Amino acid sequence: MDKTIKIILAILFFLCLIDMPYGYYQLVRFVALVGFTVLAYQANKQGKQTEMVIYGALALLFQPFFKIALGRELWNIVDVIAGIGLLISLFMNPKEGRN
Structure with a gap:
């Protein structure tokens, strides 16, 4: 499941480089919040504290409720x-996502 979440998020992030409607970026923020929260939870469950902190920070960065205005170039x-x-991270943890 972790593998699928990572691939979906990566694809969504790369599609952000294309000029998309504003609603797409809102969707990406929401999906990223949920995805990174799940990844943080899974990392915590597996005892991977560093990954948990990274995914938690990314969930906060991408969350759609209190937007962080970085500008289009910086967000890209x-x-x-x-x-x-x-x-x-998919290649660094090849056993990940098989559960």
Whole structure:
């Protein structure tokens, strides 16, 4: 399940680089909040405290309720870094997502 969440989030983040309607970015924020919260919970359950903190911080960054205004260019950089980080984490933890 973790693997699926990471792939979906990475795809959503990379699609943010394309000029999309504003509603898409709102959807991405909500899905990212839920996805990163689930990933943080799973990391905590597995005793991976560093990953839990990273996913928790990302959930707070992407949450749609109290928006952090970074500007389009900076958000694009954040999206790319988060997407690449999620894809890299798939290869660093190859056993992850098999449960």
